[in-house]
Amino acid sequence: MTPTLQTFARALLTPDLSFRTLADARVAAGPDGLPRLMRTTRFAEAEIAWRGERWLLFLPLSPAALHTVERTASQLRRIDTDRLAEYRTLPGELLWQDAAGSPQRTTLVLQHLPAGRSFDEALCSEPGQRLLDALDELRQALREIGFSHNNLRPENLCWAGGRFIPLRYHDARFGPTGSDDEAFEALRERILQHSGPPTLSDTTASYSPRRRLTGHRWTSHAFEGLVCVEDEGGYGFVDTDNRPVIPARFRWAGDFREGRAEVETETGMGLIDREGRYVIRPEYEIVDYDPAQSVARVRQHGRWALFDYLGRRLTEFGEADDREETD
Incomplete structure (x- = not known):
C-alpha cells in the first residue's frame, strides 16, 4: 500500500508527527507555503533542509520502485567513492493512516544534495572546456567503480566544487554490463553547442512551459x-x-x-x-x-x-x- 502525494505533502509540513528520523527537517516551499513537489513515473520528490545540509527526499510510488531503490542503496554501501552523493533508504520512515484509519509505515529514500549549481547554470557560468574535462573525469571515475547511472541527464547532474556530481540513482546498475556512454556523448554535445556566449535564442529555446491542467488535485x-x-x-x-x-x-x-x-x-x-x-x-x-x-x-x-x-x-x-x- 502506497500513500498519496497529498499524504506525502502533509507529512512534509508536519515532520515531527510524520517522520521517524527526519522529525526536525524543513521542506522547501513555494510562494503559497506548500511543499514544492516533483513527480516522475515512479517517485515523488521534495527538497528538504536537515542537519545543516540540503537533501532530496523521495517517496516510491509503487512496490516495484521501492524494490529498485533498496537494491541500489544496498550496492552503494559497498562502494567507497567521493564521486557519488550519499543515497540511502529510510525503512518505515513515513507514518500515515490509510482510508480505514489504520496506521501504516512507508520507506523513503534520502539523497544528499551538494551545494552547487545545476547543469544549465554551469553552462552559463563556466568555460566550455572546463565542463568537458569535468564530464570526462566523471565518466572515467564511474567506470572505475563499476557504476552506471542509467538515467544520466542534465537535471540529474549537479556542478559542485569544480566537478559534476550525479543525482537520483534510482535506475543505477553495477558491474561491467551497464553503460552511460550515449548519455555522456549527449551531454558533451550539449556543452559544445552552448560553449559560446549565450544568446537570446539559446535561452528561450531551453524553456518549454507545460500547459496547466486545472481541476485536478x-x-x-x-x-x-x-x-x-x-x-x-x-x-x-x-x-x-x-x-x-x-x-x-x-x-x-x-x-x-x-x-x-x-x-x-x-x-x-x-x-x-x-x-x-x-x-x-x-x-x-x-x-x-x-x-x-x-x-x-x-x-x-x-x-x-x-x-x-x-x-x-x-x-x-x-x-x-x-x-x-x-x-
Missing part, C-alpha cells in the same frame, strides 16, 4: 499524449487538452510507456493499455513494466514471473524474492 507531465492526474476518485488519465480518457479509478497509476501503464487498485497491481483495459489484471503484489524489453516482471507470493506485451505469462512463478531485509 495533481497532474503529471504528458507521456505519449496522455497525462496522469489525481482526482477525488483516484488516479486516471486525460489528454493534453484536459479531456478525460481513462476514469480516475486507480489507487495509483504510472505514466504511459510504449502504450502501457502500471496501475494499483484495492486488489493489487496490474497493467493497462491506452484504452484503460487491463493487459495484466490487478491481482499481483508488483507489476514492473520494462519498455526497453516490452516485458513485465510480476511478483506473486514473493516469487517472480515474466509477462509479455500482451499480458501472456512467459515463465512460471519460480524466482524467489531477492530483496534484502531492512529493519
